[in-house]
Amino acid sequence: MPRPAAVLGQHVMPARAGTVHDVTGDAMSLADSFRVTFRGRGAHGSMPERSIDPILLAAHAVTRLQGVVSREVAPSDRAVVTVGTFHAGLKENVIPDTAEIALNVRTPTPEVRAKVSAAIHRILTAEALASGAPEPEIVRYNSFPRTHNDVELTPSVMDALRAELGAEAVTEMPPLMGSEDVGALADALGVPLVYWFLGRFEGDELEDNPANHTPQFAPVLEPTLTTGVHAALAGILHVLGR
Template sequence: MPNNDLVLTDGMRERMHDVYRHLHRNPELSMQEFRTAEFIEERLSALGVEHFRCGGTGVVGVVRNGDGPVVAFRADSDGLPIAEDTGFEYASEATGRLEDGTEVPVMHGCGHDTHVASLLAATEVFVSAPDAWTGTLVLIFQPGEETGAGARAMVDDGLWDRAPRPAVVLGQHVMPGLAGTVQYPRGSAMSYADSWKVTLHGRQSHGSQPQDAIDPIVLGAHIVTRLQTVVSREIDAREAAVVTVGTFHAGLKENIIPASAEFTLNIRTLDDAVRERVLAAVRRIITAEASVSGAPEPVIEELYRFPRNFNDPEATDARMADVAAELGADAVTEVRPLMGSEDFGALATAIDVPSVYWFFGGYTAEQLEADTVPVNHSPEFAPVMEPTLTTAVRAATAAIAGALGGAGV
């Protein structure tokens, strides 16, 4: 049953809306969330919550309330290099700089502003009702989710040496579903992601003299085509994998066969064994095609890697039962795993504890029926403020209270 003492009041909701508008208007790029971290620290200090920096621009809050379980909840805080086109009065006009120095517009195009705002509000709910629960809450405001760097940076910076170790790590993410509802996978929740940059080396010559060249463009074309057979011909049809070549760059002029070509690829898998088979097959094809072409061995560089996001079945069943008791059974639905990726799972696997991760909707029924809803990472991504934010707070509060053992219910 819901804990009726853990309630989001009208005043808390108004403050959450103000926090959300501030965050939405002031996004920052991954691992550059300096002002965002300071803002979170100010909010935690105002609530009397002890906190510390971790992983550069990450913030960890700790709420201690007597003996009981330790429960961690994570919200990611970074924005994306997108020019916002939502039409919001509080739309972002912020800019930032990529690692190469390029100035870009910045937007909360994946809803991380809703994550931070709702977790701060849930924190206020718990802080305001100390008699309704016992235990310890660890609040993880994580940077750099979009680049897969943030969770690892916090773990490497001693997160679990500095904060109480939890029995479970919880998290949630806004998606283009029906506002007021929650969806969750059981078991594999989101995929591994491996991104590589591949540089092919050939021999440059005049375009009229291909016999004097080793053409890296032709070589690359063969590789890209052959890579499409990894999933269709080497992986069991009952298993999931995606291999995508996202960029291909070569040459400067139409009558020059270039000396090199470069492409990047992204690989998604849900299973350890499948991941190893796919990565091995991709590497084999790249090197073998180069050998057949008489080209030097290609250079393969790992750009980034996202861990698998795994929902412990037992913990997931228990926490989603808590959320269903709060929101209603019809509002909580099990779904299949997503092939998108998250670094959330690294927080729990670092200390070998279970994790539970779910999704909450951000659009009205009318918007969804129109079938033109902008998805995450769109410049028009615009979740409705309510009931989206209140649902996120209610889901988080119910799951945390359940993980604490239902103290005070």
């Protein structure tokens, strides 16, 4: 069977439409998502002494988790620990049996990933113990590899994009803390990856434009679409030697 020569990809980002941005080498972080269920003991809200309150437990855990990045990760190693969901209870006068939170974690290297993961598990388990609750259920349900742009192929593909779009339209950018699953495809195939970003708003400054995955996300159709088509074709034709 024919074997792919490379994996090429592109993604919109909050930057000026008509522009392309790339990173050579490590472009995006590793990512992990965890679902955590704390099990307490429910009771009527007027009798808290008969409960093990999982909401209080989870709230302490959320606060404590903020110290992982600020106090356990070296400033030279970037990391993000975000608690994105918190679900517990159905009635204001009833202490529930369980509380559930979900975490999203971004790290730059496997070593930092292991350190942060160990700290998270330690904190969650210790907070449950401190509340007299059972050990929490911690499930990692999403995991993404580091997005690594091939250091040899990426510059030549970007030169092809500059030839197609104009030198001023293609610029280098710093690595992002965001993550993508496209790296898994390149790793599985054992081929180089080149992944770049398309501007998709009218403002020039990053802070002027809504971030991805927000309610305000609404890319302008043009020149975003045309730029993306031309960039993709230029990259593909370059890799194919045409």
